[in-house]
Amino acid sequence: MDPRGNGYDIYDLFDLGEFDQQGAISTKWGSRMELEELMRHAHHLGIGVIWDAVLNHKAGAEYPEQFNAVAVDPKQRNKEISKPLEIHGWTGFDFPGRGERYSSMKYHWQHFSGVDWDDKGKKQQIYKILGPNKDWASDVSDENGNYDYLMFADLDHSHPDVQEDLLHWGTWITKSLSLSGMRLDAAKHFSTRFQKAFVEHVRENANPNFIVLGEYWTGNVSAIHDYLEKVNHQTMAYDVPLLIKFSELSHTRNPDLRGIFDGTLVQTKPDNAVTFVANHDTQVGQMLETPVASSFKLLAYALILLRKGGQPCIFYGDVYGIRANVQDPMTRACDGKLPILSQARKRYAYGEQEDYFDQANCIGFVRHGNAYHPGLACVxxxxxxxxxxxxxxxxxxxTEWTDILGYHSASVLIDKRGYGNFPVKAMSVSVWVSAVAVEQDNLQQDFNVNIYDY
Known part of the structure; x- marks a missing residue:
């Protein structure tokens, strides 16, 4: 809706910065031409791109429409707190700048289930739209009684026209940009039946290897299990329970690390877990504020990057910094060691895993490698x-083993029984790899490349 917005106030899914709409042609991130150039460059480098899809709602309608609705309790959305009312809601979407290119669908009040503004009465309130086959979706989070409504004009995913248009869009954008996958924003706020159908449709018609991440934000691992069951495990989900543990432990003095994975998604559903330490929403002052203390981030990243299970996700701001001057090393997390951990994952984090979670304040694990990778030891x-x-x-x-993070200059000698005594500094991490493997890989030379120049 806003040319300066981040895209969550979505207006027209089919406008990638190509049409003169909402006061601009380009989005905050650039034009469609620039987007396509980015995609070509990413694919040239062997990078797959995942699209952040906002399918829950629309914003920035051209005009309000008249319809009947009922006000609901914002803390208990299944509870009606008014009689049926005639309201004017901003639900008229004609997309005049785009016309009928890519899609002829125009959106009107029948295609939505709720709004939060009555332009007739000039009143802000959550309103459930009334009409044939109209209600909140039943297959959403049960927070606030029913969490179908989140913001703006809430799409009715049970409406056949909405379904058809969104399924068409999913195929269109995946083919147009050669996408590798999507992140479904606000996954707990719209129909899981539709999400399942959407994923299956795109895989069948555009990309059989399509990756889908559901942003189902809750610390309740059972609720995430329920979500995954409803989408028939067609998606992955963010391991919010693990993030909450990271955050809580990071603000605890001498935290006990032994049970750090208890009750997490990566422990119970490792193939469906997206593990992470931070993202745009978890920052202080943001909607889903769950900050991990800077002193703990190296530990957290080592645990998601070097262990089996889960698909780790690294926050851009932790690698490059999040202040105006991203070249300032002080804004980077983990003493700038994240690129080394990433390389260690790529080169050494393979094979069977053996845990040494026997001390409250010092844990370790070994990846024993495979025929092509020598493995590692992490403390x-x-x-x-x-x-x-x-x-x-x-x-x-x-043999001698080297700390590739560079915190220990002395190597560790493996004894005749195959054991090593691996040191670690206070509130820190050490990652040990065979010195021969490091030398053969020219690893130190690779690690000294300044990735921040790219």
Whole structure:
């Protein structure tokens, strides 16, 4: 709706910065031509692009329309608090700048289930639209009684015209931009039946390997399980319970790390879990504020990047900084070590995993590698400096292992039984790899490349 907006106040899904609408042609992020150039460059580098899809609502209608509605209790949306009213809601979408290119669908009040503004009475209130087959979707989060309504003009995903248009859009944009997947914004606010149908449709008609991440934001792991069941495990979901643990432990003195994965999605549904430490919504002052203290971020990232299970997601702001001058190293998380952890995941985080979660303030794990990758040993401290004795394998007897994070200059010698005593500094992480493997990979040279120049 707003040319300066981030895209969550969505107006026209088919306008990628191509048409003169809402006061501008380009979006905040640029024109369609620039978007297509970005896609070509990403694909050239072997990078798949995931689209952030806002399918829950629309904003910025051209004109209000008259219809009947009933006011509901914002804390209990199934509870009506007024008699049926005639209201004027902003639900008329004609897309005059685009016309009928890509889609002839025009949106009107029948295509929505709720609004939060009556332009006739000049009153802000959540209104449920009345009409044939009209109600809140039943297959959404039960928070606030029913959490179908989130903001703006809430789409009715049970309406056949809405379904047809959104399914068409999903195929169109995936093919047009050669997308690898989508993040479904506000997944707990719109029909899981439609989400399942949407994913299946795009996979069948555009990309059989389409990746879908559902932003189902809740710390209740059972609720996430229920969501995944309803979409027949066609999507992944963000491991919010793990993020909450990271946040809570990071603000605790000498936190006990032994149960850090208890009750998390990556523990119970590892193939469907997207693990993360921060994103745009978790920052202080944002809607889903769940900050992880800077002193704990290296530990958190090591746990999601180097272990089995889950699909890790790194926050851009943690790699490059989130202030105006992103070249300022002080704004980067983890002492700038995130690129090294990412490379360690790519090169060494393979094979069976053996955990050493036997001390409250010092845990460790070993990835034993495979035929093509030598594996690694990782030690984490949430207290003072410590050591962890861990089994690497008899085949590594008498070999030296190096801390690729650079916090320890001395190497660790593996004994004849295949064990090593791996140190870690206070409130820190050490990642140990065979010195021979590091030398063969020219790893230190790779790690010294300044990725911030790209």
């Amino acid at each position: 984490l401290s949430s207290g003072g400096p410590s050591k962890k004795r861990m089994f690497i394998g008899r085949q590594y007897a008498s």
